[in-house]
Amino acid sequence: MKYRSAFDIIGPVMIGPSSSHTAGAARIGRVARTLFGKLPTKAIISLYGSFAKTYKGHGTDFAIVAGLLDLDTFDERMPKSLAIAKDLGLEVVFQAEEAVTDHPNTVKINLYGGDDELELVGISIGGGTIEITELNSFPLKLSGEHPAILVVHQDRFGIISAVTSVLSKYQINIGHMEVSRLDKGEMALMVIEVDQKIEDMVIEELSNLANVSKIIRMAE
C-alpha cells in the first residue's frame, strides 16, 4: 500500500497551492538536502511531465528550493525561497524536460558543493506523499516518512549480515530494506527503513564495518 497513514490523507499542513506540486516537491527537495548533508552551492533541477508544464503556476520551483534550504511544508518563508537561496549563495538552475517519465510528477535534482555531488530522482504521487526512486543512479524506494539508513558499500558477501547484526544488537527493527548495485563486485547501496530513532553510536559502528564507504542517516 502506497499510503499508510490517516495523515497522508488529512494532511500535510502546508503552504498552498498544490499538495503534489508544492508540498510534495518541497519534501523531495528536503530529502535531497538531508541526503546531501549540507547546503549545496549549486542545484540543477530538471522537471518532467506535469511538473514541467505547470511548475510556475504551482510554485514547484520555490517549493523544491525551500526543501533544499531545509524548510518545512508549512514554513511561510517558502514563497520567498528563491531570494533566500540567492542570499545564502545557492545557485539554482531549472530545466523543463520533454522526456516522458513513468510518473507525471517527476523531478531530478543534481546537487554540488565542494567535492560532493548528488543526483536524486523523486516522484510526487499525490496529496503530498512522495517516493525517491533513484539516488546516484541506484534505483531505490524511499518514502522519507520513516527514519532510514543508507549504506554505500562494496558489493561483497557478508556485508548485509554485518549491517543487520549491528541493528539487531541495538534492537532496531527494520520496516523495509533493499539492496541494489551498479555491477557485480562494484559499488552497492543498501536502503533500510527502520521503526526507531537511530543513535549516533549505531551510525559510528556501521561506518567502521569493512567495505562500508559511507553511511547516511535520515531522521523522520
Added chain:
Amino acid sequence: MFRNVAELVQLAETNQVKIAEIMIRQEIEVSGLTREEVIAKMDKNLTVMEQAVERGLNGVHSHTGLTGGDAVLIQNYIKSGKALGGTVLLDAVSKAVATNEVNAAMGVICATPTAGSAGVVPGTLFAVKEKLLPTREEMIEFLFTAAAFGFVVANNASISGAAGGCQAEVGSASGMAAAAIVELAGGSAQQAAEAMAITLKNMLGLVCDPVAGLVEVPCVKRNAMGASNAITAADMALAGVTSRIPCDEVIHAMFLIGQSMPSSLRETAEGGLAATPTGRRLEQEIFGSGNTVKLKNLIRS
C-alpha cells in the same frame, strides 16, 4: 488493515464502532503513537482548517488576482435571506471556497486529501456543525472518517490530478466529506459508503485543466460544487437511497477512467478550460511568453 470500503464497513459493523474508530485504531497500530497523540495530531489539523476558513471569510486574494473574495460574497448573500438553496448547503459552499481562496493565495491550509481539493472536507464540516452542534471530539472523528475513505481511494485508485484528473482530487474529497457527514449525522457505516458511492459517481470523468497551471481557475469553484455534491449525497444516503453500483466498484471505475484520460487533461494546463481563448489570454498576462520573471516578482513582493 482494511483494503477497501467493503472491509472498512464490515470492520465497523463487526466491532460495533464508528468508521472513525476503525481509522483511529489503525493509525495507532501503524504509527506506534498513543491514542492521545493520534487525536492531538488531528486536532492540530482541525485548528489549521478553522484558521484557513476564518481567513478566507475575511476576504483574501491571490497574487495573480484570478481568485478571491467570493466566499465573502456568498456569506453576504446568505445573510440577505434571498438564498434559494438551503443555508447549510450555501454555507458549506462559502467555507469550501474560503479555504481554497487561502490556498490559491499561498496561505497555510491542511491538504484533504490534496491542497487543490482542500476546501470540501472542512467546508462541509463547518457548515453542518452549525446544525448538528458536534463536540470537538466528534469533529475530529469526522476527519478520521473522511481519512478512512480517502485512504481506500488513495491506495486503490488515485488522489492525484496529474495521475487521475480532478475526479481523483475534488471527486475523492467530496466522497470523503459525504461519508463523514453521514456518520456525524448518526447514519450507519453502510450509509456512509452509499454516500461516498453516490458522490463519486457524479464526479466521474472530471478533468484537471487548471488555467495557467495555477490552482485557481476552475479549482476554487470545483471545491464549491464538490461541497454541495457531498451534502446532497449525504442527505440522499440518510434518506435511505442506495447506490446500485457498490462503492468499491465506483472507485475502481474512477481509477480506470483516470488511466484512459489523455495527459492534456491531467494537470498539464494543455487542455480543457486552460486551452480556451480566455484561459490562454490569462496565462499570457500572468506569465508572459514562457518567462518566469514576472511570477518571481509577484512572489517576492
